[in-house]
Amino acid sequence: MVTNLSSPPSPILFSCLAILLIVVFVSGDVGAAALDAQATYLSQMKQEFTGPAMAGWDFSNSSSPAINYCKFQGITCDAAGNVTAIDVTSWRLSGRLPSGICKSLPALRELRLAYNDIRGGFPATLLNCTAPASLEILNLSFAGVSGAVPDISPMTSLRVLDMSNNYFAGAFPAAAIANLTNLEVINLNENPGFHDWRPPESWLSRLKNLRILILSTTSMRGGIPAWIGNVTSLTDLELSGNLLTGEIPATIARLHNLQLLELYYNNLTGVVPDELGNLTMLTDIDLSENRLTGVIPESICALPRLRVLQMYTNKLTGVIPAVLGNSTQLRILSVYRNQLTGELPGDLGRYSGFNVLEVSENQLTGPLPPFACANGELQYILVLSNLLTGAIPASYADCRPLLRFRVSNNHLDGDVPAGIFALPHASIIDLSFNHLTGPIPATIAGATNLTSLFASNNRISGVLPPEIAGATTLVKIDLSNNQIGGSIPDSVGRLNRLNQLSLQENRFNGSIPATLADLHSLNVLNLSYNALAGEIPESLCSLLPNSLDFSNNNLSGPVPLPLIREGLLESVAGNPALCVAFRLNLTDPALPLCPKPARLRGMRGLAGSVWVVAVCALVGVVATLALARRWVLRSRHDAEHDGVAASSPASSSSYDVTSFHKLSFDQHEIVEALIDKNIVGHGGSGTVYKIELSNGELVAVKKLWVSRRSKQEQNHGHGGCLDRELRTEVETLGSIRHKNIVKLYCCYSGADSNLLVYEYMPNGNLWDALHGAGGWGFGFLDWPTRHRVAIGVAQGLAYLHHDLLYSIVHRDIKSSNILLDADFEPKVADFGIAKVLQARGDRDASTITIAGTYGYLAPEYAYSSKATTKCDVYSFGVVLMELATGKKPIEPEFGETRDIVQWVSGKVAAGAEAEALDKRLEWSPFKEEMVQALRVAVRCTCSIPGLRPTMADVVQMLAEAGPTTGRTAKDAGNKDSSGEHKL
Structure with missing residues (x-):
């Protein structure tokens, strides 16, 4: 049939065209409306969140904001202009997420709000992000979110759920998570506020796609469920820092894709399953800080991809498998605080970029591994408290990346390689308690990051080189009990960060450098048991009340008066040529009086008589003034208490006195000054007074009333009248000598009250x-x-x-x-x-x-x-x-x-x-x-x-990190470090 093109269109065709135009017109309107809704929502976000980064979301330059927002930082759109992702990670924002996010942004698949300050708890608006096409990635880590986790089961499209490092509390959302069957990543690390909980077995049948499960520090309890071995999609399993008990299930060996296994900081018992050696993809395993027993399985040490092996602080026995020496991947071996025996693998580190050796506090024998730094990446050698023997390998002296070198408490011998003292990045060099020999070289000046040098109890000889002053960052030096001779260099006084200088039991001679008084941060100075001669520099008393010990040398001359005042004559004992200028009282140790100058020794007769008379007159005047002041204070006390009976505790109580320093006052002077005008504060247990002594010094007195219980204990002979807490304070402070610990002069204990007399601190408390x-x-x-x-x-x-x-x-x-x-x-x-x-x-x-x-x-x-x-x-x-x-x-x-x-x-x-x-x-x-x-x-x-x-x-x-140099603090150490070892 031939169509007649000149004939008019049929009514049906007109109808079809009209319908098509309507559809196009309506669709265009809907699309524009949707885009406007997105712009409106993003504008609301800008209003709700405060933070400078939000200034980049600028809606002011266009009458059609929908044109611009896809170009905003943090916004991702598809070709049609629909927002598919919002990523404001680390924008330092603070505020609440506006409601209606998934209705306004229907194409949103990723929402990343990490490292911000999200107020108002879990954003309830997210619960409307439901299937079939909805949010797939939600990251709320480090977002300051608190409160309970609501039922998030409607968010069935989620593939990644990261709510780690927040402050969630209450019930763990176990059931809700089980319904999110598309989940590939669950990260709830560091949310300790959850109630004790156990993972439900329903996870096994529903979470078929799960690859990463991080539930560390979430208060999980009970045993590790055996069914976890059937979640075969897992590549990362982290359950550390919980309350887990029982044994490690051997079924974990079924997780053939597993790369990371972290179970540290729990209460797990039993042996490490040998079956874990079947995890051929495993790179990191950490079973530290548990109660595991048995041996380290050789099968695990032979894993071809193993980079990190950490089992420290357990009760493991046996040897460290020698097969570890064949590893081409091993970087960290951390098995300290166990009961391991045998030798370290001889080839350890030879074929891999070895970085950390931590085997302290075991019973290991034999030599240090000579190839540990063969690839030039070793940063930590921590082998303290073992039974290691032999010399320190010469190759270690060339291991320039070393940050910590600690080999103390072993049986090592031979000369210390000179380069060890000059490691440019090391902050701790610890050689103590070995049989090491050789000198400290002048090259120590190259140790520009060294904070601690410990080499006590060895056989180190030679002299202390003046170049040690080049190691300007030194905080602690302990070279005690060695064979070091010569003089103490004056240059040591330039180590202005020095906190401890222990040189006792060596062969130092010459005089004590007066420059040591320049070490204003010094807390411990021990020069005892040497051959030092000459006088004790008076300037060193500026270091008091810290620990000073000059005993058992050949020192001579007068003992500086501040040492006598502080009751530290024991710190100068064993120096027969020392003397005292005068007696403070009859209880002083038997140090002789210093001889009078020659020009005075021959003066006799009238001059001597005049001197005696003058001294007696002076003593009389002082005594008279003291009595007068006491009478005045007592009168004031009686007047201010408005006729309080003379038998009141403040005026006439009898106290037992326990003193810890030489006192320049007596009980009566303290008691009589306990008047209202001297009160400077009140606490839950008593009153604090500020008292000016007759010699012009100030003291603080804490007056504590005796409790009924303490009186009962007194009556039964249990600890006198001191409360338990007061007794603790007295016993603790009485034995302490440190410039950053408040000084307790004495304790007065009575039937009704106890008095603690401290040094007065004029600037109050922090x-x-x-x-x-x-x-x-x-x-x-x-x-x-x-x-x-x-x-x-x-x-x-x-x-x-x-x-x-x-x-x-x-x-x-x-x-x-x-x-x-x-x-x-x-x-x-x-x-x-x-x-x-x-x-x-x-x-x-x-x-x-x-x-x-x-x-x-x-x-x-x-x-x-x-x-x-x-x-x-x-x-x-x-x-x-x-x-x-x-x-x-x-x-x-x-x-x-x-x-x-x-x-x-x-x-x-x-x-x-x-x-x-x-x-x-x-x-x-x-x-x-x-x-x-x-x-x-x-x-x-x-x-x-x-x-x-x-x-x-x-x-x-x-x-x-001190402000004097502007250097940054090292962020050394991570979860595999122990405070005593790596740090």
Whole structure:
């Protein structure tokens, strides 16, 4: 049939064309409306979130915003202009996610909000992002999100769910997760606020696509379920930092795709399954900090891709399999604190880029592995406390990347390779307690990052080279019990960061350099048991009240008066030629009186008589004045108490006296000054007085009333009248000599009250200095002053934790317990709840009494009442945050259930440390050093105690980040480090 083209179109054709035009028109309207809705939502986001990065979302330059937003940073669109992804990671935003996100952005597949401050808990608007086509990737890590996790099961399109490092609490969303059958990644790491829970077996049948399961520090309990071995898609399984018990199921060996297995910091028992050697894809395994027994399976050590093997702090026995020496991939071997025996693999590190050797505190024998640094990448050699023998391999001297070299407490012998002392990046060189020989070379000047040189109890000889002053970062030197001779170089006085100088039991001769008085940071100076001669420089007394020991030398001349005043005559004992200028009392040790000058020895007769008369007259005048002052004080006391009976405790109580220093006052002078006008503060247990003594000195007196229980204990002969906490403080402070620990002069204990007499601190406490009305000036002092406060407190705590026979845990470190002297030198005070840890072989000696102050308490108190030195480290981290930020531990701006630790950690994680710094120091030239201090504080406040550094390490890190040089603190160490070893 031939169509007639000239005939008019049929009505049907017109109808079809009309319908088509309507569809096109309506579709265009819908598309434009959708694009406008997207622009509106993004504009709402800009309004809801504060942060400078949002300025880039500029809607002001166009009447049609939909044209521009696809070009905004953080926005990804498809070809039709539909928003498919929002990524504002680390934008330092603060605010709430507007509602209606999935309705307004129907094509959204990825939402990344990590490292921001998301308010209002889990964004409820996301629960409307339902299938079939909806959100697939949600990243809320390090976003400060708190509260409960709602039922997220409607979000069935999710493939990646990352809510790690937040503050979620309440029930774990186990059932909801089981319904998200498309999940490939689950990361809820570091959310310890979840209630105790166990993973449900329903995960096995539903999460078929799961590749990464990270549930570390989520309060998971019970045993590792055997069915986990059937989730064969897993490549990464991390369950560390939980409450897991029982044995490691051998069924994990079925996870043939597994590359990373982390089960550290649990309470797992039993042996390490040999079947794990079937995991041929495995690169990292960490089973540390458990209670595992048995041997390290050779099958695991032979895995072809193994890079990291960590099983430290268990009860493993047997040998380290020699097959590890054949590895071409191994970088980290960390098996310290076990019961391992035998020799280290001879070829260890020969064929791989070996980086970390940590085998301390075992029973290993034989030589050090000669090829450990064969590939020039070794940074840590930590083999402390073993039975190793032989010489230090010469090749180690050329291992320039070394950061820590610690071989102490072994049986090593031979000369120390000279290059060991000159390693350019090493911060710790520890050779102590071996049989090592040879000199300390002049090349030590090249050790420009060295903070600690430990070589005590060896056979090192030669002299101490003057070039040691080139190692300007030194904080601690301990060369005691060696055979070093010659004089102590004057140049040592240029090591202005030096905190400890121990040279006792050597062969040093010559005089004591007066330049040592320039070491203003020095806490320990021990020169005993040498052959030093000459006088004790008077200038060294400026280092008091720190530990000074000049005993058992050949010193002569008068003992400086400050040493006598401090009751430190024992520190000069064993020097027969020393003398005292005069007797303070009849209890002084039997040091002879210094002879009179020759021109006076022959004076007799009238001149001598005049001298005697003058002295007697002077003594009489002083005694008369003292009696008169006492009468005046007593009169004032009686008047101010308005006729209080003479038998009142303040005026006539009889006290037992326990003194710890030479006293320039007596009991009556203290008691009679306990009047209202001298009160400077009140506490929960008593009153504090500021008292000016007759000699012009000031003391602080803490008056504590005796409790009924203490009186009962007194009546039964239990500890006199001292309360338990008071007795703790007296026993603790009485034995301490450190410039950063408050000095306790004496204790007066009576039937109704107890008096503690301390040195007076004119600048009060750190809390008032930082947070008092207007900051009263301290907040405006420069960062070097604050840094000095921080490092002083750290040094005091390091002394308590590491330098005493038994560690002392303070248990209540807070800014109000840090006192400040006239020069803002800090002193740690208030030891009422301190505890001496007498370990008796227990590696983790601890106390079990809950103590401390909210805001400063370590998080482990939430599930354990044990207090260890790591609790003090956490509390110090809070104080360090106060110093750097000027904020209190708890502030309204931190939001609900948040504190300064969470707030600062979020800022640091997001790279926004500068925003957290004290605004009163915003013009400080030391901002980088303040940022480094915040990073140290974050490490101190890690939620896992074992990952916190020791206080000794903190001293070093703060010294390295000191404002005098502007150097940055090293961020050395990670989860495989122990405070005692790597850091």
